[in-house]
Amino acid sequence: MVGNPPQVPYENGMNPAHVLVIDDDADIRGLVAELLGRAGHSVEQAEDGHAGLRALHETPPDLIVLDVSMPDLDGWQTLERIRDLTEVPVMMLTARGDELERVRGLKAGADDYVVKPFGSQELVARVEALLRRAPAPGTTVRPERYGDGRLTIDFAQRAVTFDGAKVSLTPLEFKLLAAFVRHPRQVLSRDQLLELVWGDAHGVSSDQVKLYVGYLRRKLVPENPADVPIETVRGFGYRYSGG
Numbered sequence: 001m002v003g004n005p006p007q008v009p010y011e012n013g014m015n016p017a018h019v020l021v022i023d024d025d026a027d028i029r030g031l032v033a034e035l036l037g038r039a040g041h042s043v044e045q046a047e048d049g050h051a052g053l054r055a056l057h058e059t060p061p062d063l064i065v066l067d068v069s070m071p072d073l074d075g076w077q078t079l080e081r082i083r084d085l086t087e088v089p090v091m092m093l094t095a096r097g098d099e100l101e102r103v104r105g106l107k108a109g110a111d112d113y114v115v116k117p118f119g120s121q122e123l124v125a126r127v128e129a130l131l132r133r134a135p136a137p138g139t140t141v142r143p144e145r146y147g148d149g150r151l152t153i154d155f156a157q158r159a160v161t162f163d164g165a166k167v168s169l170t171p172l173e174f175k176l177l178a179a180f181v182r183h184p185r186q187v188l189s190r191d192q193l194l195e196l197v198w199g200d201a202h203g204v205s206s207d208q209v210k211l212y213v214g215y216l217r218r219k220l221v222p223e224n225p226a227d228v229p230i231e232t233v234r235g236f237g238y239r240y241s242g243g
Helices: 026-038 049-058 075-085 099-107 120-133 171-181 190-198 207-220
Strands: 018-022 042-046 063-067 090-094 112-115 145-147 151-154 159-162 165-167 230-233 237-240
Touching (some): 026 063, 026 120, 049 063, 075 090, 075 171, 090 120, 099 112, 112 120, 151 171, 171 190, 190 237, 207 230
Parallel strands (some): 018 042, 018 063, 063 090
Antiparallel strands (some): 145 151, 151 159, 159 165, 230 237
């Protein structure tokens, strides 16, 4: 990792940023790091999704450049875990430039999408455009862990325990549980949960919320789902009353 530069504006009037580049291709990773380093930014490199998530925890970046096609934990899976932890701007790199692929990236929470091969000036310009629009540092990082008297969640590892027992959740079930614990004792309407979990209140039946709340309750306490502290507030939605 390049050392953190002093926080003073350089030629384009921006402050240097700390950028994390996650790509399994060492040549592409090195090229991106070199281009952004020349633009005055400090750059940290990670060779895969797991290394990228560790780097995110250790030194939260101002922006992430993330490759789509990686072994084991690919770009989509890595992006999903990043979004569990932070709203840091994420630029996706991909060899595919079709519209459906771009739409998938944006719906998954990416902020921009760059197709390989890319122009060096374009890449730097788009990174800096994202940085200008980004919230102030320190305002977007979410806690990595949650715990109350019954439930613990490790967001980075997607690990859940309830009443001391490990619980295996699907990605949608995990997102639903995360939405509840991030809004404790707040009634969340079906439309709010569709936005938080599915990403869009349109085109998805509100019955999906009821269905997945049922799934989640049965996963947490199979023998007595009614014992789960997710309350149904009739006519309004649902509320997590744990903590």
